[in-house]
Amino acid sequence: MEIFSNLALGFGVALSPFTLMLAVAGCFLGTIIGALPGLGPSNGVAILIPITFTLGLDATSALVLMTSVYYGAMYGGRISSILLNIPGDEPALMTTLDGYPMAKAGRAGDALVLSGVASFVGALLATIGLMFLAPTLARVAFFFGPAEYFALYLLAFCTLGGMASNNQAKAALAACIGLGIAMIGVDSSSGLPRMTGGNLHLYDGIDFLVAIVGLFAIAEVFFFIESHGAGSSIGVKLEKVTIPWKDIFDTRWTMVRSSCVGFIAGILPGAGASLGSFLAYMTEKSIAGEKGGFGTGVPKGIAAPEAGNNAAAGGALVPMLTLGVPGSGTTAVLLALLMTLNITPGPTLFTERPEVVWGLIASLLIANFVLLLMNVPMVKIFVKILMVPPWILLPGVTMISFVGIYSLSGSYFDLLLMVGFGALGYFLRKLDVPTVPVILGILLGGNMEDALRRAMTLSDGDVTYLFSSPIAVGLWIAAIAGFVAPMFLRGVLRKPPAITD
Amino acid sequence: MPSDRILGLVALMTAVAFLAAATQIQTNFFSGEYLPKLFPIMIGAVAAIASLVIIFKPDPDPDWPRANTFAALGFAVIVLVGYAYALKPLGFLIPTAIAAGLLSYQISPRPGPAAMSGVGLSVGLFVLFKFILGLGLFAFPKGWIG
Known part of the structure; x- marks a missing residue:
């Protein structure tokens, strides 16, 4: 079996003491990042990238650290959902629906343990799915030419805009902002500057890390200043933590079903973990029917979104690794990390750098077990950390962001740009313009334009070349459907309202 | 609208x-x-x-903050811009303490804890970055050390 020899290679890389230590540190940091409201996974990973970079870690170690943080954040998001009724990150939104009522009924410990186990099942099944599916998809990706890649990038923007936002026009505008920013800098083919307005600082283009940290971390500070950090105190008591074996056993099929749903949602380029947890919750709710009592604090209502969200996190790695197209905001940030490390994701990654891919997969498996151990017996530690007040946390995050970006280039201009992106992020989020397409645009703009240019050069400027293969046509149809369909489905797909006290 | x-x-x-x-x-x-x-x-x-x-086809308006909150946000931007300019010439400790303290005060307007968190963050992060992570930061303006 090829898979086993590959896995052996992966564990050979991942089981060194140093890598193991990184995985444990990453899981711990990630859980904290996920748990703290206002410090989501994409945000947290983005702040850590420049710091990893200056630590001088090699590609595999950096990747292990960051993916452990990523998986950890997916676990951590549930803690504040359950205890504070505030999702620690967006995918954990669905966990508040049943998690908070269960905690209020005096079963906070049970809810935390059950959701931890559900997270474990989701993430484990998704990692196994990733192991089998990614190499196959990588083989298919060899048939992708420039026309197919252009259509694929378009699909990512369309599904992201369609699923993850409330207004298609605003999502399209956000993607254009990102793509437009990606055009700034020296053009690769002519060697002449474009869109720089003559500013020498802009000749190298705008670093996506500056944009990511600005749009996510700095914008968050502005939101906290606006709200004065209201609503982030613990309202629920956490007594003794025991393991609710019966609930875990009763929800076993829910976990498996939700993992499958979440994994598939995660694979869709651009859709991501929020969709995964949403679909998993809704599926289980309709299976359980009226008598299921979803929304009142039932175990299945906690297990479903957590398994779905963690499975989607694993699924989102599939398109990112095989095609270079991220499936969510956080995987977009991970893609940025790969690019910074000079690793080009795509089908060739599996043949040329197998130690990176399989080392990553092995460390995901390890991270998962570490996270289960951390999140069940040690959950109280994370609950303590949740009590850090926002007036210490947010200035701290800001200062770490500044130092991180400053250590990238040592230029005050990048810091100014970052503050600018923070202000932009504040206004965009206020006006309900999604910011993830902006990030995706900055990241993918260069590649998308390259694909278009190569297509146009190959075909001598013939536009029909873009639709010349069945794969390309299929992707175009999927892209248009993904963009248009949610307009009609919005009534059906409405998110259930959050529980209020 | x-x-x-x-x-x-x-x-x-x-x-x-x-x-x-x-x-x-x-x-x-x-x-x-x-x-x-x-x-x-x-x-x-x-x-x-x-x-x-x-x-x-505009959406309904969001809840915009009041004018004084906007002023606070504008002030935060000025603090951050000033911090960006000050970080290199003035070293890490002093600008960080001031900027972190001001931001902390803006989130929760109590002078004592805000000043404490400014100084605490400044020193704590400096130790973390300089001695644990090994980044090349300067604590004070270069002229002071001679």
Whole structure:
């Protein structure tokens, strides 16, 4: 079996003491990042990238650290959902629906343990799915030419805009902002500057890390200043933590079903973990029917979104690794990390750098077990950390962001740009313009334009070349459907309202 | 309604300016006549269409903060810009303590804890970055150390 020899290679890389230590540190940091409201996974990973970079870690170690943080954040998001009724990150939104009522009924410990186990099942099944599916998809990706890649990038923007936002026009505008920013800098083919307005600082283009940290971390500070950090105190008591074996056993099929749903949602380029947890919750709710009592604090209502969200996190790695197209905001940030490390994701990654891919997969498996151990017996530690007040946390995050970006280039201009992106992020989020397409645009703009240019050069400027293969046509149809369909489905797909006290 | 119309208008003007700049992109023999312009023009066009849709089909207004909150946000931006300029010439400790303290005060307006968290964060992060992570930061302005 090829898979086993590959896995052996992966564990050979991942089981060194140093890598193991990184995985444990990453899981711990990630859980904290996920748990703290206002410090989501994409945000947290983005702040850590420049710091990893200056630590001088090699590609595999950096990747292990960051993916452990990523998986950890997916676990951590549930803690504040359950205890504070505030999702620690967006995918954990669905966990508040049943998690908070269960905690209020005096079963906070049970809810935390059950959701931890559900997270474990989701993430484990998704990692196994990733192991089998990614190499196959990588083989298919060899048939992708420039026309197919252009259509694929378009699909990512369309599904992201369609699923993850409330207004298609605003999502399209956000993607254009990102793509437009990606055009700034020296053009690769002519060697002449474009869109720089003559500013020498802009000749190298705008670093996506500056944009990511600005749009996510700095914008968050502005939101906290606006709200004065209201609503982030613990309202629920956490007594003794025991393991609710019966609930875990009763929800076993829910976990498996939700993992499958979440994994598939995660694979869709651009859709991501929020969709995964949403679909998993809704599926289980309709299976359980009226008598299921979803929304009142039932175990299945906690297990479903957590398994779905963690499975989607694993699924989102599939398109990112095989095609270079991220499936969510956080995987977009991970893609940025790969690019910074000079690793080009795509089908060739599996043949040329197998130690990176399989080392990553092995460390995901390890991270998962570490996270289960951390999140069940040690959950109280994370609950303590949740009590850090926002007036210490947010200035701290800001200062770490500044130092991180400053250590990238040592230029005050990048810091100014970052503050600018923070202000932009504040206004965009206020006006309900999604910011993830902006990030995706900055990241993918260069590649998308390259694909278009190569297509146009190959075909001598013939536009029909873009639709010349069945794969390309299929992707175009999927892209248009993904963009248009949610307009009609919005009534059906409405998110259930959050529980209020 | 008006918020979205303003957003659409600003976006439309930016898109038109972007389009105008795109047609002026310099090309040479290596790049061909239209390739460097093609994608920027497509982006500008899509952005312009999206802006028009936003202008004609605006969403309801968000809850904008009151004027004094806006002033606080503006002040935060000024603090951060000042911090960006001060970090290199003045060293890490003093600008960080001031900026972190001011931000902390803005989130929770109590002078004592805010000053404490400013100084604490400044010293704590310096130790973390300099001695644990090994970044090349300077604690004080270079002139002080001599």
